[in-house]
Amino acid sequence: MKLGLSLGYSGAHLDLPVDLVQRAEALGYDSVWTAEAYGSDAVTPLAFLAAHTKRIRLGTGIMQLAARSPANAAMSAATVDALAGGGRFIAGLGVSGPQIVEGWYGEPWGRPYYRLKDYVAIMRKIFRREAPVEHAGREISLPYRGAGATGLGKPLKSILHMNPDIPIWLGTGNEATVKLTAEIADGWMALGFVPGTLPEFLPWLEEGFRRAEKATGRRKTRADFTIQASVQVEVTEDVRAGLARLKPEVALYVGGMGAREKNFHKDMMIRRGFAEAAERIQELYLAGRKEEAVAAVPDEWIDQKSLVGPPARIRAGYRAWAESGADLLTVRSRQPAAIEVMAEAAGLTREDAA
Incomplete structure (x- = not known):
């Protein structure tokens, strides 16, 4: 299984950990x-990282569909891929949620x-x-x-002769969209994937592969497709404290990222057997009792989807x-120690590693 490094969202100030990315590249990520x-x-x-690295692939996890037209997404992907030398860009796409799509992008x-x-x-x-096109x-x-069209729109072909095979991966999690991902995409950023869940998703993937073959006449199998899982990693001697540090993010997503009636993160927690906790977290968070919402996140939920503790x-x-069936595991951490221990666990070796 390959490793990736996920940089997450920026906060009030953009903080791009170039040194960490370069170290991951040297270790063989x-x-x-x-x-x-x-x-x-x-x-x-x-684009900035492309200029400060040599070979590590560059993926968006995710570009939000509402943020740009498909033409602009293709132009952006092709531009960075060309700047990086070709063959390094992965166009990861996702729909986000209605609060952002309608509230932020209009x-x-x-x-x-x-x-x-x-x-x-x-x-x-x-x-x-x-x-x-x-x-x-x-x-x-x-x-x-x-509505509002002039009727003067003309089909156009890109001026840039771009890499025709830039991979497109989708971030999806429900049955309909996972089937669609297997049908039309090169890879799946698997939302809600943890060890032991592949049997749940595999029939959906296989149905998508069958649809792809029916549509194109070309056989598509699991070997033609990448599954990307994601794990938060926290190196610490105090496991309980490490788990606690990851709870505010869960409370935010389960409690407040999305509407009360439409929250994928809450739905996924329920599907994984934590229905009572999920309902409680959302109730507390939406009531403005955020600290209580954080405290309501079970240690077991964090531990299931994270790697926390001593090396x-x-x-x-x-x-x-490694045995989950995923092909790529992205590490979500800013800790250099986490990047190192995961490389060791995965048996990565690079001649240029220090």
Whole structure:
């Protein structure tokens, strides 16, 4: 299993840990991943990192669909890929949630399933430059012919001769969108994936592969597809304290990231057997009792989706992830020690490692 490094969101000030990324590259990490919410964007930091690294792949985890048109997403991906020397960019996409889509970007939530499908199809047409781009989709069409159109829109082909095979991965988690991911994407940023859950998702993936073969006439299998899992890593001698430090993020996502009636993170916690805790966290968080919401996060939930403790405990816990069926595990940590111990656990070796 390969390792990636996830840089997460920026806070009030942009803090891009270039030294940490360079160390991960030296240790043999496969990729580095950036994200966006409603502050810094996911693409620009990768352009900066491309200039300060040599081989590590550069992935967006994720570019939000509402943040840019599919044409702009394709242009951004192709530009950074070209600047990085080609073959290094991974276009990771996701829909975000209605609060951000409508509240921040001013776009309609619409039908995310069909928006994903149209978005990926348009990006692939742009990458391949086989003809001026036309697409008659259920959510997105090119040229635009909707309300307010002049009728002068013209199909165009990219001026830049870009890498035609830039991989597109999707961040999805429910049955319909996981099937769609297996059908149209090159990889899956698996939301809610922890060791032991692949059997739950595998029938959905296999159905997506069957749909891809039916649509294209070309056989698609698990070998043609990358599953990316993600784990928070915290090196500490005090396991309980380490788990506690990861609880505020869970309380934010389960309690406040999304509406009361539509919160994927809460739904996933319920699916994993923590229904009572999930309801309690949301209730407390939305009531403004955030500290109590944090305290309501069970240690067991954090431990299930994280690697926390002394190096020996992390190495032991890593084995379950290595056997989980994922192909790539992204490490979410700013600790140099975490980057090192995970490289050791995965048996990474590089001649240029210090």
